Amino acid sequence: MSAVREKILERPETPDFACLRADFPILNQQVHGKPLVYLDNAATTQKPAEVIEAERRYYLEYNSNTHRGVHTLADRATEAYEGAREKVRGFINAAHINEIVFVRGTTEAINLVAHCFGRAFLREGDEIIVSEMEHHSNIVPWQLACEQHGAVLKVVPIDDAGEFEFENYDRLFTPRTRLVAVTHVSNALGTITPARRIVERAHAAGVPVLLDGAQAVAHGRVDVQYLDCDFYAFSGHKIYAPTGIGVLYGKSEWLERLPPYQGGGQMIRTVSFEKTEYAPSPQKYEAGTAHIAGAIGLGVALDYVSRTGLDAIASHEAGLLDYATQRAREIGGLRVIGTAKEKAGILSFVLDGVHPHDIATILDHHGVAVRAGHHCAMPVMQRYEVPATARASFALYNNRADADALVEAIRAAKEMFKR
Amino acid sequence: MSDLRDLYQEVIFDHYKHPRNFHRIEGADRVAEGYNPLCGDTIKVFLKVENGIVADVGFEGCGCAISTASASLMTEAVKGRTVAEAERLFGEFHAMITDPKEPAHHDLGKLEVLCGVKEFPTRVKCATLAWHTLHNALEGKAEPVSTE
Numbered sequence: 001m002s003a004v005r006e007k008i009l010e011r012p013e014t015p016d017f018a019c020l021r022a023d024f025p026i027l028n029q030q031v032h033g034k035p036l037v038y039l040d041n042a043a044t045t046q047k048p049a050e051v052i053e054a055e056r057r058y059y060l061e062y063n064s065n066t067h068r069g070v071h072t073l074a075d076r077a078t079e080a081y082e083g084a085r086e087k088v089r090g091f092i093n094a095a096h097i098n099e100i101v102f103v104r105g106t107t108e109a110i111n112l113v114a115h116c117f118g119r120a121f122l123r124e125g126d127e128i129i130v131s132e133m134e135h136h137s138n139i140v141p142w143q144l145a146c147e148q149h150g151a152v153l154k155v156v157p158i159d160d161a162g163e164f165e166f167e168n169y170d171r172l173f174t175p176r177t178r179l180v181a182v183t184h185v186s187n188a189l190g191t192i193t194p195a196r197r198i199v200e201r202a203h204a205a206g207v208p209v210l211l212d213g214a215q216a217v218a219h220g221r222v223d224v225q226y227l228d229c230d231f232y233a234f235s236g237h238k239i240y241a242p243t244g245i246g247v248l249y250g251k252s253e254w255l256e257r258l259p260p261y262q263g264g265g266q267m268i269r270t271v272s273f274e275k276t277e278y279a280p281s282p283q284k285y286e287a288g289t290a291h292i293a294g295a296i297g298l299g300v301a302l303d304y305v306s307r308t309g310l311d312a313i314a315s316h317e318a319g320l321l322d323y324a325t326q327r328a329r330e331i332g333g334l335r336v337i338g339t340a341k342e343k344a345g346i347l348s349f350v351l352d353g354v355h356p357h358d359i360a361t362i363l364d365h366h367g368v369a370v371r372a373g374h375h376c377a378m379p380v381m382q383r384y385e386v387p388a389t390a391r392a393s394f395a396l397y398n399n400r401a402d403a404d405a406l407v408e409a410i411r412a413a414k415e416m417f418k419r
Numbered sequence: 420m421s422d423l424r425d426l427y428q429e430v431i432f433d434h435y436k437h438p439r440n441f442h443r444i445e446g447a448d449r450v451a452e453g454y455n456p457l458c459g460d461t462i463k464v465f466l467k468v469e470n471g472i473v474a475d476v477g478f479e480g481c482g483c484a485i486s487t488a489s490a491s492l493m494t495e496a497v498k499g500r501t502v503a504e505a506e507r508l509f510g511e512f513h514a515m516i517t518d519p520k521e522p523a524h525h526d527l528g529k530l531e532v533l534c535g536v537k538e539f540p541t542r543v544k545c546a547t548l549a550w551h552t553l554h555n556a557l558e559g560k561a562e563p564v565s566t567e
């Protein structure tokens with residue numbers, strides 16, 4: 001087994017989450033004279049010092065392009081970059097390292113599949129299934145592909161709690177269904193979708209599935225072989241790694257068959273003006289110089305998360321979410337948006353008489369950072385007939401004091417608007 | 420240091436809870452829609468312009484306290500003014516909440532309760548949404564509003 005997996009076994013049974021907070025230097029600051037309470041983790045997470053240090057060391061000691069065997073620094077950079085790929089493979093338990101493609105983030109990963117899959121397989125009248133709770137980045141690329149190839153987008157509804165309506169999903173399949181693209185965890189609602197069942201159903205019809213794992217990977221164990229998904233997309237910056245780096249996992253059988261994404265250097269075997277031969281995956285999909293420092297940082301972040309333990313993180317965050325939800329519900333006029341049975345650490349809410357944007361401003365003045373808006377999921381807002389929600393989202397370094405600060409600040413906002 | 424009280428003044432709460440001219444205008448000859456994608460706020464401004472004067476103005480929509488109060492105050496400020504005066508007000512209002520060199524004293528009457536927005540850069544768009552929409556309506560060609 002990979003180094004990553006061994007590390008999981010090595011870690012202490014219950015990590016001391018209070019101590020882990022010190023690993024994130026940015027958290028130690030004041031905002032508007034109050035200690036920072038960072039609860040905008042669904043937008044992006046903070047970075048542990050060792051991730052920042054790894055990027056810094058790359059630039060200070062061995063910055064180079066990745067051409068193995070040309071010179072010493074290039075060798076070191078290549079080794080670190082490919083080492084990061086192996087760490088990603090181990091982290092999501094992919095079968096082969098060539099199934100891991102580095103991209104800019106979830107958005108690019110989904111666009112890559114929409115573009116390449118569309119070009120190879122979509123024809124007039126074909127159908128793609130998404131759900132009502134998708135992030136715009138798992139809607140718009142498919143709309144573009146549909147527009148280009150004359151295909152149609154079909155939408156799985158969600159119920160009042162924000163659950164994926166499986167029966168309706170089941171009914172959407174037709175002989176023209178070509179692909180299913182569904183989120184693993186909803187960023188606006190926190191819902192954890194029944195990903196494995198979704199894949200199973202699609203495979204029964206011979207249809208491949210892409211899972212949007214942007215909100216999932218940092219908050220629970222993801223095993224792509226267990227899920228059996230054909231594609232899995234996630235962003236480094238939402239799992240304690242730098243921005244500008246992300247991952248597309250694709251089963252070998254698909255990555256071998258799909259055409260290239262962008263053309264350029266690094267993705268070819270030979271080029272002549274008559275005919276160009278492409279390199280095998282993952283190089284085929286990685287035209288141009290990669291975000292080498294980002295990939296290295298991502299590898300270190302995944303080590304950090306594995307060392308802490310994903311099961312421990314998941315239960316820590318679930319405890320926090322329960323606590324925060326329960327306390328928030330004690331506030332009169334507060335409505336939680338997204339009450340699925342299985343949720344990751346996201347608390348989306350609206351408050352009678354106080355617009356989410358005003359909530360966010362007032363919370364900010366209490367040092368509490370939350371997001372207000374439609375969370376790039378406008379169909380979800382329409383579904384609940386709200387213009388926006390305020391959203392607190394938890395990460396491994398958050399604690400009950402953060403949840404208390406959140407609740408207190410919401411009460412202050414309510415008080416302020418009571419007059 | 421910005422203080423929340425500078426942003427959320429009594430007048431703002433009053434106009435948020437009881438927005439003035441908060442209705443469509445029957446027989447409006449100009450209408451424009453505004454949208455703030457950041458917070459999902461939407462607004463629709465209705466105008467009746469007679470002989471170069473804003474004879475009537477109203478708005479509909481759904482927004483935060485700042486954008487709603489700003490829209491409400493705007494309708495009061497421009498009603499009865501010439502189109503040119505309304506545009507001038509927009510310019511001065513915009514400068515008041517965005518231009519750091521702008522002096523603290525203005526001649527904007529009630530609109531000055533929004534000067535605290537200057538200390539809250541994330542809220543400038545909320546305060547100006549109604550004005551940008553008004554501007555579009557003033558510029559837009561006369562187009563009768565369908566009254567379903």
Ligand SMILES: Cc1ncc(COP(=O)(O)O)c(C=O)c1O
Binds near residue numbers: 042
């Ligand atoms: C569910 C989901 N999908 C996709 C994305 C897009 O991720 P990125 O902006 O990192 O490409 C996000 C991030 O907001 C998300 O939450």
